[in-house]
Amino acid sequence: MPTTLNEINNSILDRLKGNTPVSLSGICLDEVEVVKDFKNCQNRHSVVITGYTEMCNKKNKCYRAFKVHNSWGEDWQKENSDGWVLADELLKKTSLEQGAITYIK
16 A cells, blocks of 8 residues: 555556546545544545546646546535645645555455
8 A cells, every 4th residue: 555645646546547536535535734644633524526626836847636526516626726636735735544545356
């Protein structure tokens, strides 16, 4: 099982390249930049990741982004870059315990 952010990111990317959506659960929505103790997280959420892209800023620093779909509906999608979320930021807020990342073969 992958353990680092890069390994997890690449594992999700491998599934998406095979046209397999990925379910990500245990996302902490508490107002913190990086979650240090997921046991104390008060607000958790789950999403489905259906795509990926690379986004670059004006200084040519590039970041991977995931296309996220969740239960908050189309309004959330429209208000949040059509559902594109920076991959590392999403994964930093996700409890990557057993079963947090699932997909169907």
